[in-house]
Amino acid sequence: MFRRLLLASLAFLSASVSLPARQAPATPAQAQPITSGVTAVVVDVVVRDNKGNPVTDLRREDFRLFEDGVEQEISDSVVVMPGTGPSALPTVTSTSSATAAAPPQPTRDKPPGENFLAIVFDRLSEDARPLAYKGALAYLDTFHDNDFVGVFVSDLALKTVQNYTNDREKIRKAISEASMTATSQFDRGATRDDLANRDERGGKLPGDAHPDVPVVASAESEGRPVDGRTIVLREIQAVQKTTWETLMREEQGYATTNALLAIATGLGTLPGRKSVVFFAEGIAIPPAVAPHFQNVITTANRANVSFYTIDAAGLRVHSTDAATGRAVRAMGGAGLEVSSTGASMSSLRMLEYNEDVLRRDPRTSLTMLAQQTGGFLVENTNDLGKAFRQVDSDRRFHYLLTYSPKNTNFGGEWRTLEVKVPGRKVTIRARVGYQAVRAPATTPLFAYEAAALAALDRAGAPSDVPIRAQALVFPGTEGRDLVAVLVSANAGALTFRRDDKTQTYRTDFTILARILDSRGLAVRKSSQPYRLAGPLKQIDQAQRGDVLFFRQPSMEPGSYTLEVAVHDALAGKTGVQRTTFTVPSASDGALNVSDLVVVHHAERVPANERQPNNPLYFGDVVIYPNMGEPLVKARDKAVTFYVVVPGVLGTPSATLEVLGGAEVVARSPVALPQPDPSGRIAHVAQVPLDALPPGRYTIRLTVSQGNQKEVRETAFVIE
Numbered sequence: 001m002f003r004r005l006l007l008a009s010l011a012f013l014s015a016s017v018s019l020p021a022r023q024a025p026a027t028p029a030q031a032q033p034i035t036s037g038v039t040a041v042v043v044d045v046v047v048r049d050n051k052g053n054p055v056t057d058l059r060r061e062d063f064r065l066f067e068d069g070v071e072q073e074i075s076d077s078v079v080v081m082p083g084t085g086p087s088a089l090p091t092v093t094s095t096s097s098a099t100a101a102a103p104p105q106p107t108r109d110k111p112p113g114e115n116f117l118a119i120v121f122d123r124l125s126e127d128a129r130p131l132a133y134k135g136a137l138a139y140l141d142t143f144h145d146n147d148f149v150g151v152f153v154s155d156l157a158l159k160t161v162q163n164y165t166n167d168r169e170k171i172r173k174a175i176s177e178a179s180m181t182a183t184s185q186f187d188r189g190a191t192r193d194d195l196a197n198r199d200e201r202g203g204k205l206p207g208d209a210h211p212d213v214p215v216v217a218s219a220e221s222e223g224r225p226v227d228g229r230t231i232v233l234r235e236i237q238a239v240q241k242t243t244w245e246t247l248m249r250e251e252q253g254y255a256t257t258n259a260l261l262a263i264a265t266g267l268g269t270l271p272g273r274k275s276v277v278f279f280a281e282g283i284a285i286p287p288a289v290a291p292h293f294q295n296v297i298t299t300a301n302r303a304n305v306s307f308y309t310i311d312a313a314g315l316r317v318h319s320t321d322a323a324t325g326r327a328v329r330a331m332g333g334a335g336l337e338v339s340s341t342g343a344s345m346s347s348l349r350m351l352e353y354n355e356d357v358l359r360r361d362p363r364t365s366l367t368m369l370a371q372q373t374g375g376f377l378v379e380n381t382n383d384l385g386k387a388f389r390q391v392d393s394d395r396r397f398h399y400l401l402t403y404s405p406k407n408t409n410f411g412g413e414w415r416t417l418e419v420k421v422p423g424r425k426v427t428i429r430a431r432v433g434y435q436a437v438r439a440p441a442t443t444p445l446f447a448y449e450a451a452a453l454a455a456l457d458r459a460g461a462p463s464d465v466p467i468r469a470q471a472l473v474f475p476g477t478e479g480r481d482l483v484a485v486l487v488s489a490n491a492g493a494l495t496f497r498r499d500d501k502t503q504t505y506r507t508d509f510t511i512l513a514r515i516l517d518s519r520g521l522a523v524r525k526s527s528q529p530y531r532l533a534g535p536l537k538q539i540d541q542a543q544r545g546d547v548l549f550f551r552q553p554s555m556e557p558g559s560y561t562l563e564v565a566v567h568d569a570l571a572g573k574t575g576v577q578r579t580t581f582t583v584p585s586a587s588d589g590a591l592n593v594s595d596l597v598v599v600h601h602a603e604r605v606p607a608n609e610r611q612p613n614n615p616l617y618f619g620d621v622v623i624y625p626n627m628g629e630p631l632v633k634a635r636d637k638a639v640t641f642y643v644v645v646p647g648v649l650g651t652p653s654a655t656l657e658v659l660g661g662a663e664v665v666a667r668s669p670v671a672l673p674q675p676d677p678s679g680r681i682a683h684v685a686q687v688p689l690d691a692l693p694p695g696r697y698t699i700r701l702t703v704s705q706g707n708q709k710e711v712r713e714t715a716f717v718i719e
Contacts, residue, residue, distance in 0.1 A: 040075075041067075044273045044304055044374065045399045045419050046429040052390070054397045055426055056081070066418040067405055076402040080273070115147050115395050116164060116270055118263050119175065122154045122256055122280035123183035128312035132279040133179035135310060135384035139277070142392035143168055151175055154259035155183040156251075246286060253289030256280070260296045260307075260369075265444045268303030275375070275395050276305060277388075279312045283365035293365075295446045298414075300373045301431045302445055308391045309366035311379035374431045394429075410436040410457060412450030448529040452512040452565035455574040465575030466490050468627040469513070469564040473555075473583055474615035475592040475646045480554040481583045482615050485513050485526075487549040487564050488627045494547070495570040496539055505542070506533040508569040511549040516561045523560075526551045552614065557585040591652065591708040594644040596701050598626040598716050599684070618642060618682050630717040631689065638686035639716050641699055645672065646680040652705035658687060659698040666691075670701070694718045 043065065047055040060077035119136055136151075143149075150164040151174035159181070162174030260278070267274040285293045300307060370377045375394075378387040401419070416433040435445055437453045445453070455462050472484040489511065496505045512527040528549055534542060559582050567574045586592040594615070602621040616623045623642050631639060645652060654670040666687070675681050687699070700713045 040402055040404055041434065042304065043401045043403075043417060043419065043430055044080075044306075045401060046374065046394045046397075047399065047421060048427045050425055050427075052427075054393060055421075055424070056397070058399065058421065058424075060401075062421055062424070063399070063401060064420045064422060065401055065403060066420070067403075067407070068415050069418075070406060072403040072406060074401050074403050076400075078400045079398070080400065081397050115144070116150075116267060116274045117147060117395070118150045118152060118164075118267065118274075118276045119178075120152045120154055120259070120263060120276060120278045121178045121181070122278065122283075122312075123252075124279065124281060124312050128279075128281055129179050131382060131384075132310070132312045133175065135279065135312070135388070136175040136179065136277075137172070138385040138388045139392075140168065140172060141385060142388055143171070150263075151178050152259070152263065153178050153181050153183065154256055155181075156255050158259040158262055249284040249286050250288050253284035253286060254292060256283050257285075257289060257292045257296050261292075261299055261444050264296060264300040264303055264305045267305050268299070272304065272400075273395065273398060274303070274305045275391065276300075276307045277391065278307055278309045278366075278369070280309065280366065281311065281313050283369065285365050291447060293369075295444065297369065297372045298435050298447050298450075299444045301434050304431075306374040306394070306431075307369045308375040308387075308394075309370045309377050310384065310387065311366060311377065372432045374429050376429065405436075407436075410438055410454050412437050412452070412454035414447075414450075446527065446529075448510050448569075449512055449527050451569065452510050452527065452567040452574065453514075455565045455567060455576050456512075456514065456563050458576075461576040461578065462574040463576070464571075464573035465493050465509075465566045465568055467564060467566050467575045467577050469562060469577045469579055470625060470627060471515075471560070471562040471579060471581040472595045472597055472615075472625065473581060474594040474644055475586065476554055480556055482552050482613075483515075483555050483581070483583070484615055484625075485515075485549075485551045485553065485562060486625060486627065487511050487513060487566070489547045489549075489566045489575070491545055491547050492543045493575075494543075494566075495568050496543055497570050498536060498539065500536070503536045504533050505536055505539045507531065510565075510567045510569070511547070512565045512567075513549065513551060514563045515553070515555070516563065518559045520561075524553045524555075526553075555583045557583045591703065591705050591710050592646065593701075593703050593710040593712055596699060596712040596714040597623065597642040598699070598714055599640040599642050600624045600626040600629065615644060618684055623684075626716065628717075630719040632719050633689055633694070636689060638688045639699070640684060640686045641701075641714070642682070642684050643701060643703075643712065644680065644682050645703060646678070650705070651675065651681070652703050654704070655702045656685070656687070657700040657702075658692070659700060660692075660695060665697075672703075689718060692718055 045063070047058060049055055056079075060074055063074055063077065065072050065074055117139075119139065121132055121136075124132055139149075145166060148164040148166050149162075149171045150160070151162040151171065153159040153161060161178045161181070162170055165171065260276070263276060267276075283293065299305075366379070367377045369375075376390075378384060381387070405415075407415075413436050414433055415436050417431060419428050419430045421428060435447065435450045437445065437450050438457050466489070468488040470484075470486045472486070474482045474484065476482045489509075494507060494509055496507055498505050508529075508531050510527055510529045513525070514522050515524040517523050530547070559580065562579050562581060563576070564578070565574060565576045584592070597616075601624050602618065603624070604621050605617075607620070610617060610620070614622070616625070651672055651674055654672050656666075656668050656670045657664050658666040670683070670685060672681055672683050696715060696717050698713055698715050700711060703710045703712075
């Protein structure tokens with residue numbers, strides 16, 4: 001059951017039956033770790049006096065920088081100011097420690113003084129679009145020739161209206177187009193809005209009601225008779241509305257945070273400070289979306305991206321604090337009503353709304369995004385020109401402080417940052433922290449990935465969690481092969497925390513796979529958090545079998561390293577494994593053969609669930625590869641292998657050999673079937689085990705066509 005639950009969300013695996021019990025996998029072979037050396041952290045800092053003007057005369061020794069409360073030694077300080085790139089002012093001392101690491105190198109050089117800004121329009125109401133349009137146009141008053149601006153619309157998908165350009169007219173046109181783009185309109189009359197605008201009789205108040213309107217229990221709670229059927233019908237309606245609103249807000253929140261994550265990651269390829277101006281009416285961050293929202297902040301801080309959030313609703317009739325307070329009081333009134341009528345909807349569920357209602361306030365979500373990335377929120381104003389001038393000032397004048405952390409053990413934890421200027425009455429804005437991993441900022445970092453990524457960087461591969469990993473290469477199209485990445489972790493080695501009071505269990509672990517190219521640079525990364533719960537009576541069943549993780553990226557020819565980490569957050573333990581693989585070069589018409597796959601088992605898949613592009617499909621079944629598990633003669637009568645030969649003219653010949661060490665113990669021709677209409681040959685065959693004694697063997701398949709020949713090998717063990 002546990003394995004079936006895990007596989008339901010993965011790319012190609014459908015509902016699964018339990019596998020036979022397996023022996024515990026052997027400890028992964030130790031591989032040479034990939035080390036990163038000393039890490040430097042760069043913090044961009046905006047300093048203003050009590051009148052809001054930039055402070056320009058600070059030296060390195062004027063700053064004090066703290067990481068997790070421990071003061072750090074600032075090894076370098078430079079200033080960015082109008083007309084220059086990052087450089088030292090005559091009044092600013094720029095020094096470098098001989099033992100300090102240089103700042104991380106960007107993926108490409110950025111010309112001095114070049115500034116990048118993303119203007120993002122979230123899905124806005126018709127009333128908010130005109131203000132956002134005027135506000136974005138106000139930016140053009142501060143535009144400089146070295147500005148590169150991208151304009152985007154965040155809806156159910158991220159739309160690029162204008163890629164980064166320094167063409168003023170293109171930017172103006174893009175702002176106009178973005179402000180007029182119709183977007184998905186989610187239900188704005190949802191349950192909590194109803195709560196916030198109820199009168200004492202349950203009637204809906206007109207408009208944005210005054211906060212002094214009392215919210216009390218309904219007349220039904222005052223002792224008057226209540227029809228039981230009415231209560232039941234109200235309960236059905238309330239549950240239906242609440243469920244719909246939860247799903248709707250999660251969809252909205254995921255769409256927005258995905259868009260912001262993509263933009264921050266893209267800007268992370270550039271050095272220096274980058275900015276995002278985000279026009280929105282708030283961000284939906286219900287509990288399910290909250291971790292993803294934190295991922296945006298984590299990625300932005302790693303990439304030195306500051307968010308400036310603008311409440312596009314402009315001057316509201318009443319403060320959002322009033323609406324929030326009214327909603328909280330409404331929940332209290334509703335709780336009294338439920339209690340007095342005896343309905344099954346408990347007041348606890350109303351109280352559970354409280355935190356979500358507070359996050360629903362646009363000020364809460366937009367302020368969190370801005371302040372935690374070094375920006376600020378613009379709200380309650382229809383004059384955005386002044387705000388953009390301050391944003392522009394931040395971009396063109398700030399300090400860059402570099403230090404090497406005294407705590408060199410990067411374990412993936414969140415580290416807080418604080419910058420002070422003692423003895424000066426100034427306001428300081430800087431990012432509030434960073435995730436302690438050495439991974440480059442060119443890929444998004446999810447908070448749950450941090451410990452697994454840190455384990456990949458650790459000297460010596462941790463083996464507290466036994467895992468197996470494979471990268472199987474299958475010929476693809478357009479010069480890019482498909483790689484089936486599979487990871488197997490023994491469920492019995494993972495922590496299942498018991499709760500005897502609630503009679504449930506829960507898990508919290510992450511599987512992460514990363515592919516490095518021949519230069520050691522990460523070119524692919526994917527992960528999956530597993531936070532599952534179930535009845536305690538099923539815990540023994542859940543701990544049997546393996547947890548499987550599958551991805552199928554397409555890759556260009558080259559040599560690669562697959563790195564895999566499984567981190568058990570409840571126990572604080574990790575397993576790491578590395579393996580290498582090669583994607584061969586193949587010209588048109590050349591013979592191209594997939595890796596040879598030893599089959600563990602296969603499962604039939606309904607026609608409506610099949611994925612035709614998945615290389616592990618064979619007809620109407622999906623192949624589960626053997627991940628190195630020994631074959632047992634008492635159970636396994638044969639070793640089954642699977643191979644794909646696509647894009648050939650006619651049918652090639654093939655020969656199969658079984659080797660025990662260097663000796664060929666069996667040889668036989670293989671009759672490959674005719675190619676299908678697309679030219680693809682998929683073949684499954686078996687080698688009986690009865691004549692093979694226990695030991696380690698190699699299957700070698702040689703495929704020939706004309707003067708072309710390809711050889712594939714794979715190993716298996718018989719016990």
